[in-house]
Amino acid sequence: MNGLHGIIFSYERRNDLRELGEIRSASSMPFGCRFRTVDFSLSTLVNAGTTDVGIVLHGQYQSLLDHLGTGKDWDLSRKRGGLRLLPPFNYQQNWGVMPFRGKMEALANVRSYLDTIRQGYVVMMEGDLVANLPLADIYANHIKSGADITVVCGNDSFATENGTYFEKSDDGRVTQVLYKLNTPRGYRGLEVYILSTALLKQLVDDCKAKDQFSWRRDVLLAKKDTLNLRTYIWNGFAAQIRSVQEYYDRSMQLLNPAIRKELFTPERPVRAKGSDRAPSYVGAGGRCVNSLMADGCSIEGVVENSVLCTGVVVEPGAVVRNCVLFKGTVVRRNAQLSYVITDKKVEILPDRTLMGHSTYPIVLAKGSRV
Amino acid sequence: MKKECVAMLLAGGQGSRLYVLTGDMAKPAVPFGGKYRIIDFPLSNCTNSGIDTVGVLTQYRPLELNSYIGSGQPWDLDGSTGGVHILPPYQGSDGGTWYKGTANAIYQNKGFVDMYDPDYVIILSGDHIYKMDYAGMIARHKETEAACTISVMEVPWDEASRFGIMSVNEQDMITEFAEKPKEPKSNLASMGIYVFSWPVLRQYLVDDENNPNSENDFGKNVIPAMLNNQEKMAAYRFDGYWKDVGTLESLWDANMDMLSPESGLDLHDKSWPIYARSVNAAAAYLGPRSTVTHSAFNRGSDLEGVVENSVLSPNVDVAEGARVSYSVLLPGVKIAAGAVVEYAILGEDCRIGPGCHVGGKPEDYPDGWGLTVLGPQCELSEGMNVAPGKMLDSNGKEVSKK
Numbered sequence: 001m002n003g004l005h006g007i008i009f010s011y012e013r014r015n016d017l018r019e020l021g022e023i024r025s026a027s028s029m030p031f032g033c034r035f036r037t038v039d040f041s042l043s044t045l046v047n048a049g050t051t052d053v054g055i056v057l058h059g060q061y062q063s064l065l066d067h068l069g070t071g072k073d074w075d076l077s078r079k080r081g082g083l084r085l086l087p088p089f090n091y092q093q094n095w096g097v098m099p100f101r102g103k104m105e106a107l108a109n110v111r112s113y114l115d116t117i118r119q120g121y122v123v124m125m126e127g128d129l130v131a132n133l134p135l136a137d138i139y140a141n142h143i144k145s146g147a148d149i150t151v152v153c154g155n156d157s158f159a160t161e162n163g164t165y166f167e168k169s170d171d172g173r174v175t176q177v178l179y180k181l182n183t184p185r186g187y188r189g190l191e192v193y194i195l196s197t198a199l200l201k202q203l204v205d206d207c208k209a210k211d212q213f214s215w216r217r218d219v220l221l222a223k224k225d226t227l228n229l230r231t232y233i234w235n236g237f238a239a240q241i242r243s244v245q246e247y248y249d250r251s252m253q254l255l256n257p258a259i260r261k262e263l264f265t266p267e268r269p270v271r272a273k274g275s276d277r278a279p280s281y282v283g284a285g286g287r288c289v290n291s292l293m294a295d296g297c298s299i300e301g302v303v304e305n306s307v308l309c310t311g312v313v314v315e316p317g318a319v320v321r322n323c324v325l326f327k328g329t330v331v332r333r334n335a336q337l338s339y340v341i342t343d344k345k346v347e348i349l350p351d352r353t354l355m356g357h358s359t360y361p362i363v364l365a366k367g368s369r370v
Numbered sequence: 371m372k373k374e375c376v377a378m379l380l381a382g383g384q385g386s387r388l389y390v391l392t393g394d395m396a397k398p399a400v401p402f403g404g405k406y407r408i409i410d411f412p413l414s415n416c417t418n419s420g421i422d423t424v425g426v427l428t429q430y431r432p433l434e435l436n437s438y439i440g441s442g443q444p445w446d447l448d449g450s451t452g453g454v455h456i457l458p459p460y461q462g463s464d465g466g467t468w469y470k471g472t473a474n475a476i477y478q479n480k481g482f483v484d485m486y487d488p489d490y491v492i493i494l495s496g497d498h499i500y501k502m503d504y505a506g507m508i509a510r511h512k513e514t515e516a517a518c519t520i521s522v523m524e525v526p527w528d529e530a531s532r533f534g535i536m537s538v539n540e541q542d543m544i545t546e547f548a549e550k551p552k553e554p555k556s557n558l559a560s561m562g563i564y565v566f567s568w569p570v571l572r573q574y575l576v577d578d579e580n581n582p583n584s585e586n587d588f589g590k591n592v593i594p595a596m597l598n599n600q601e602k603m604a605a606y607r608f609d610g611y612w613k614d615v616g617t618l619e620s621l622w623d624a625n626m627d628m629l630s631p632e633s634g635l636d637l638h639d640k641s642w643p644i645y646a647r648s649v650n651a652a653a654a655y656l657g658p659r660s661t662v663t664h665s666a667f668n669r670g671s672d673l674e675g676v677v678e679n680s681v682l683s684p685n686v687d688v689a690e691g692a693r694v695s696y697s698v699l700l701p702g703v704k705i706a707a708g709a710v711v712e713y714a715i716l717g718e719d720c721r722i723g724p725g726c727h728v729g730g731k732p733e734d735y736p737d738g739w740g741l742t743v744l745g746p747q748c749e750l751s752e753g754m755n756v757a758p759g760k761m762l763d764s765n766g767k768e769v770s771k772k
Binding site for chain 1: 403404405443444629637638643644645646648650651652653654655656657658659660661662663664665666667668669672681682
């Protein structure tokens, strides 16, 4: 047990995920063929030696629960500590009407859980972050720097949905907290924060007393001059899966070997739920290039520049280009797909043609037949 | 806790006819079909057949096998009342021995079986690739009220002399058994899968142990003794895919069969999944200039070259300009640019340097062709040739088949 406790937030609804986000939270979006977005946060925590992780849930979290199970796949099924699921049992608002208005409200909702934290420090993360962070270093850096709160940022101002951005001084102290910008500037916050457990509890209690609910407005922005907020800049790949467009673009980036090498560095393996499917197979007449594939796929047609999850079937004569196909998608004979994201168990009947564009990929909802 | 049936899986095989390929592991731990190991088949069959208590009898270099089986969780064999148990030979207060034979291995573990007080025991072997519902076999055993039921399959008559052959009457009850007969009277071969009524078997094992002339083997001693005593012995016919992968050639064949579900070995069949302890790695990547045809591959692999008619395990890299044909690559093999691998089995973590040529096509070597086999961790430096039929051990030294 090291001194770091993990809290992953998975309560926000992302409307820009369209059909993909209606049936699951952003934390359980399939990503990189055989992973879910939350695998990256969990693996980051486990690789840093964290043994206790709480996940704050709201909304459509069945899919996430199904994926997490007991936490065994991340070695988080433990007698003491391990994975702790925190569903909303005490709504602040009317029953089922609204998710939490902000992280501070979400934490106030699980206040008694905060008292059970055995570790001196807490790292808070969003379940939609796809990055393989060197969290052990970030934690060591937090202790060394004497910061009250360490704010982990990407080294860009990439416009992510409802993103938070930070400006900093030369010595790394946060000078400005920005959000709801039309044109983002500063460093893109990855919504990863380290602070002491004691400070977290104090902040939660303070906010609750004042009916404040927003972490970035009521804590980061309001207290940036009184608390020592310091940045940690991460130069590697960091995607926040909050819209279909971002999901698509980030998925396609995985076809770049350099990005894969960095995201799946052997030093910090990304763990995921296992699969009991047979190896993938490309048939004698199949052709599959510049594509990623999970287990259990069977390719008899043509696949180019695509990302295929577990158990995808592409029949002879079918052509799949620039697509992301979720688990169990079946593309029948002579169908053609370009720039399409299919959710689980979608079936494309023979001879159908569907074409999106890289700036507007078509999304097919779970189980649909075209 | 009483169980109706307990499975005992004989996994002590040394795999000497797999030569260099086994390295430091027992035969049942040898990788198969890209993501499996041989033992996954009997273990998954048990789970799929509703048998939740399995004893795995190990003896030869068990480390890899033991760590692979672990808690049994991948096969759902980690239940609180049964599950998978590793059973190595042990010393008692009056001494102990290695397992002297298959029957002796069960004899030595009769205490384990007794613990579950089963009505039936099913004896399995750890070197066969097949999918079989043992429940059907046990049902036949009950129905015929047999003391022993042996699973059999029809083999071509000209091959029958290589097997243990059962002669049966009209009710498919066994009347005669002949081990590798010169003139077979039947073409029903024993698959080495037996269901026994435990109280009966227990007595035979004790008697067999007391017989100083016995080799303590099921096929050679126990089955003939039961037949001699006119015990009721039923045959259970099986007509699915079954292969003993005890030799390099049969192991290669079975891997190739896995590529063609028409062979009967359909691993995509969701009704009978074969479970395995899988490695954690990113998805497989097929590069822009890769050509992968009629091949299976697994996670963690980076395929940039030509792969045809081959079975690739996880974490295999084939560089651009390299070609792999009709080969079986075990986990972690790396093939450098310009290398050619044909009709070969490459052990775990082999490194094939640029421009190497391993193996060759049978048609190019009309007199004297064979599979080429490299032991685990074998490294070939740039430009090396390994002729067909050659076998190199982990240090790259040539080994001849005895």
